[in-house]
Amino acid sequence: xxxxTTLTExxxxxxxxxxxxxAHGWYLLRPFSWDAAAQALCRVxxxxxxxxxxxxMMLEEDTQLRIEVESSAPLAQNEIxxxxxxxxxxxxxxxxxxxxxxRWDELGWTLELQPGGGRLLRCPTLFEDMIYTIxxxxxxxxxxxxxxxxxxxALGKSFAGQPEWRAFPGPSAFVEAGADFLKQETGLGxxxxxxxxxxxxxxxxxxxxxxxxxxxxxxxDLYKRLRKIKGVGDYAASTILMxxxxxxxxxxxxxxxxxxxxxxLGGEVGTPAQMREIYAPWxxxxxxxxWFDRPADR
DNA sequence: GTCCAGGTCGCGC
DNA sequence: GCGCGACATGGA
Numbered sequence: 076x077x078x079x080t081t082l083t084e085x086x087x088x089x090x091x092x093x094x095x096x097x098a099h100g101w102y103l104l105r106p107f108s109w110d111a112a113a114q115a116l117c118r119v120x121x122x123x124x125x126x127x128x129x130x131x132m133m134l135e136e137d138t139q140l141r142i143e144v145e146s147s148a149p150l151a152q153n154e155i156x157x158x159x160x161x162x163x164x165x166x167x168x169x170x171x172x173x174x175x176x177x178r179w180d181e182l183g184w185t186l187e188l189q190p191g192g193g194r195l196l197r198c199p200t201l202f203e204d205m206i207y208t209i210x211x212x213x214x215x216x217x218x219x220x221x222x223x224x225x226x227x228x229a230l231g232k233s234f235a236g237q238p239e240w241r242a243f244p245g246p247s248a249f250v251e252a253g254a255d256f257l258k259q260e261t262g263l264g265x266x267x268x269x270x271x272x273x274x275x276x277x278x279x280x281x282x283x284x285x286x287x288x289x290x291x292x293x294x295x296d297l298y299k300r301l302r303k304i305k306g307v308g309d310y311a312a313s314t315i316l317m318x319x320x321x322x323x324x325x326x327x328x329x330x331x332x333x334x335x336x337x338x339x340l341g342g343e344v345g346t347p348a349q350m351r352e353i354y355a356p357w358x359x360x361x362x363x364x365x366w367f368d369r370p371a372d373r
Numbered sequence: 374g375t376c377c378a379g380g381t382c383g384c385g386c
Numbered sequence: 387g388c389g390c391g392a393c394a395t396g397g398a
Binding site: 100211212213214215216217218219265269305306307308309310311314326327328329330331332333 | 377378379380381382
């Protein structure tokens with residue numbers, strides 16, 4: 076039997092829920108899903124006590140989000156609190172974007188940015204954001220979707236009686252599965268070694284995710300730490316910094332190169348310095364400026 | 374079959 | 387520090 080619990084989260088305006096959910100491609104990766112008709116963002120989630128729940132978030136009023144939780148056992152108070160935390164992290168409810176809007180106002184650029192936009196969806200944990208990011212390297216988007224899909228299918232725990240509802244696996248599930256299993260069953264290709272090593276370092280404590288959430292550290296320090304992770308180069312480290320809420324470093328990849336070439340550089344692919352110069356006026360907001368400079372796709 | 378994808382590693386200079 | 391080939395996988 077499935078229990079349904081409805082929670083609410085109060086939102087500080089301005090907040091644009093559909094943009095937050097879909098402006099970045101993560102909502103297309105399992106175990107996220109987006110119900111366009113209902114304008115609802117859903118995700119299967121394994122709570123820290125092991126219970127698997129399915130969350131669906133939708134806007135109720137301008138300042139209120141409804142969270143419908145399906146679970147196989149009634150929710151305990153600590154589980155409810157964890158769900159609120161998960162939702163706040165995914166939707167970046169604790170981040171402040173007024174500086175971004177102000178800069179937009181000052182610079183007067185035309186951006187594909189709706190009122191209350193700017194938030195880019197992220198996962199409940201940095202580990203998941205890192206795995207997603209590694210799955211975007213040296214592969215096209217359909218490959219990213221496929222790899223994440225297979226990882227979740229192979230390693231994710233399912234909701235009781237709902238084999239299709241699988242949560243994203245934690246680091247220990249990757250370690251227990253082993254590098255060979257990952258290589259054979261998930262289609263991660265050569266990335267399976269990187270993913271396995273990252274999971275192993277987190278489980279062993281050699282690497283701590285908490286250190287990356289330290290707001291007092293400069294972006295450059297975090298960048299250097301991220302670059303020490305095998306499989307995380309300049310693009311991935313910069314993308315992970317964005318996921319951490321640090322927008323002061325562009326993630327230079329083939330998309331950025333072709334977009335800036337077309338729009339700003341007369342069709343010629345620019346050097347990293349040329350590309351950074353374009354968005355330099357945005358300072359700490361340059362990643363978002365680039366992101367919303369591009370037409371929405373997908 | 375060949376090329377390449379929202380790159381990165383490890384090598385040799 | 388910089389250039390270069392290798393790397394798994396599947397779509398064009």
